Amino acid sequence: MSTSMQAYRASLLHFTGDPAFDEHATQWHGDGLLLVEDGKVKAAGDYSQLIASVPAGVEVQDYRGKIICPGxxxxxxxxxxxxxxxxxxxxxxxxxxxxxxxxxxxxxxxxxxxxxxxxxxxxxxxxxxxxxxxxxxxxxxxxxxxxxxxxxxxxxxxxxxxxxxxxxxxxxxxxxxxxxxxxxxxxxxxxxxxxxxxxxxxxxxxxxxxxxxxxxxxxxxxxxxxxxxxxxxxxxxxxxxxxxxxxxxxxxxxxxxxxxxxxxxxxxxxxxxxxxxxxxxxxxxxxxxxxxxxxxxxxxxxxxxxxxxxxxxxxxxxxxxxxxxxxxxxxxxxxxxxxxxxxxxxxxPAARMFYLATLGGARALQLEGTIGNFAPGCDADFVVLDPKATPILTRRSATTDSLEEQLFALAILGDDRAIAATYSAGRLAHQR
Missing domain, CATH: 3.20.20.140 (Metal-dependent hydrolases)
Incomplete structure (x- = not known):
């Protein structure tokens, strides 16, 4: 059976609102799976819960140790x-x-x-x-x-x-x-x-x-x-x-x-x-x-x-x-x-800065539901972040004890080197 589905395993980060006003806005899956079909997000969640829905023959792209967030x-x-x-x-x-x-x-x-x-x-x-x-x-x-x-x-x-x-x-x-x-x-x-x-x-x-x-x-x-x-x-x-x-x-x-x-x-x-x-x-x-x-x-x-x-x-x-x-x-x-x-x-907080760079931008453009997070049906525009992209990021990431600390390290110490890959409409558009 042929399928156009793609699957990506990594930690997943996206937002359903502004963390400054909604304490439940940050969506995090430490071991996550992002499913993409025909350039759109099909599902995003815990790997353990979603892997059974991946059709036979679909290879899971393994980005474990990295973070996938919206472009x-x-x-x-x-x-x-x-x-x-x-x-x-x-x-x-x-x-x-x-x-x-x-x-x-x-x-x-x-x-x-x-x-x-x-x-x-x-x-x-x-x-x-x-x-x-x-x-x-x-x-x-x-x-x-x-x-x-x-x-x-x-x-x-x-x-x-x-x-x-x-x-x-x-x-x-x-x-x-x-x-x-x-x-x-x-x-x-x-x-x-x-x-x-x-x-x-x-x-x-x-x-x-x-x-x-x-x-x-x-x-x-x-x-x-x-x-x-x-x-x-x-x-x-x-x-x-x-x-x-x-x-x-x-x-x-x-x-x-x-x-x-x-x-x-x-x-x-x-x-x-x-x-x-x-x-x-x-x-x-x-x-x-x-x-x-x-x-x-x-x-x-x-x-x-x-x-x-x-x-x-x-x-x-x-x-x-x-x-x-x-x-x-x-x-x-x-x-x-x-x-x-x-x-x-x-x-x-780092969570809010990542919100402003993703869903905040989508909302400014009145494109929530099209880009900016991993709601089903959104464009599969996403980025793979590497917390070990540089020696200092590797060292700092090894001592972080919360999601906030890890995101903060990426925001303060990260640059283009932390972008392992960029996907647009489900297609690989850049790879470091």
Whole structure:
């Protein structure tokens, strides 16, 4: 009897909720079995209970000693900034002028865009990231190149063309009308094609005129299942600039709200300099905050306020924000997330950091039940973590006496070397 089932034996980790609010959210099977069929999760649980349901002839892939968890979901990253990661600058705005905008100019060349997209996706998979919300450039061809590369690999990705019709170099500007027209053409070409999803991408309020913001809001209303992604309240100089450009708005976030850009499937990067009214509005509209600790520290932007975000129950997720962010690794990003929390007086358990990198990201994308955990029917996007990937991890893992300690060691000491394998839709996409 032929079957398309695959079976993987390892310790299994996934979440049914946010451990900060649900003490039973962490699902752990020390000796677990993950069953996959036709690219979807069929079952996940204890090996002893599930092995009898594996058909004869199905080989069990033995990953004992390792941990299988859902693939990481990076909710804010810029693929055109791959080549400028680690570039020096005294702050956000000069970094954009000196590095980001010149690098993005090159994406008018489709061949360059395709080459970078290939490297970028390989780097995500090498770091265990199976889904991401990705910024392209102002050029439609940069979006086509990205989605073409992702679709060929059958990855679940969200991406969009930047809308920017002012306060940027001439070579990176569209117009209010052309930007939205091109975005709609890209939506029709790519949104929900296979596992691809389109995001209406206002780069940030300073680079869009009132007219472009208005048209972007109208496009979002026309395509309610498309995503929205932008930046908000990252840097104090930026917040001041927005106040000068939009003097009638109550706050930076309110600029987007006035144009109908706050709703489910809206992703707001950074969210550092918000007030209580902003946070309440994010929670009410189900707009998600994408926390970017490595870029916030690298550019000196500030520290995310966990207590007030949690008090308001803002949907939270984790993001690398490459290239202002300094690593493609979500494990390294957890390391910095923990430190950002400590500097703000918050202690983040490892379980919550892994939640933010998996189910938290899926919830931000409104894709719970599709990605982010091992519920039956979810895409079989998963990563195999090796607690013995390096000498220091091996030594530390040998002395851990709880799941929390083991996960914490991976979050603080782990990097791309801890990713033994990455699977996307049930297929091996990377192996170390």
């Amino acid at each position: 990481f979901v990076d909710t804010h990253i810029h693929y055109p900034q791959t080549d400028i990661i680690g570039s020096p600058a005294p702050g956000l705005l000069p970094w954009l002028d000196n590095y980001t905008f010149p690098a993005e100019r090159r994406f008018e060349n489709p061949e360059h865009a395709a080459e970078v997209a290939d490297f970028f996706l390989a780097e995500l998979l090498r770091n265990g990231t199976t889904s991401a919300a990705v910024y392209c450039t102002v050029h439609p061809q940069s979006v086509d190149a990205f989605f073409d590369a992702s679709h060929k690999r059958n990855l679940r990705m969200v991406a969009g063309k930047c809308l920017m019709d002012r306060n940027a170099p001439d070579f990176l500007r569209d117009t209010a009308e052309s930007g939205v027209r091109e975005s709609e053409e890209l939506i029709k070409r790519w949104h929900n094609k296979g596992r691809q999803h389109y995001a209406i991408t206002v780069r940030f309020a300073p680079t869009s005129t009132h007219e472009q913001m208005k048209l972007a809001g109208e496009l979002a209303a026309q395509y309610p299942d498309a995503y929205i992604q932008t930046h908000v309240a990252e840097n104090t100089d930026e917040v001041k600039w927005v106040k000068e450009l939009y003097p009638d708005a109550r706050s930076y976030l309110d600029v987007y709200d006035q144009y109908g850009l706050m709703r489910k499937r809206a992703l707001y990067a950074h969210c550092i300099w918000l007030d209580d009214e902003d946070r309440a509005r994010m929670a009410a509209t189900h707009s998600a905050a994408t926390i970017c600790p490595t870029s916030n520290l690298f550019l000196g932007s500030g520290l995310f306020d966990f207590p007030n975000a949690d008090k308001a129950r803002v949907p939270l997720s984790l993001a690398t924000d490459v290239g202002g962010g300094t690593s493609f690794s979500m494990l390294q990003t957890m390391n910095e997330l923990y430190k950002v929390g400590r500097m703000g007086g918050t202690y983040l």
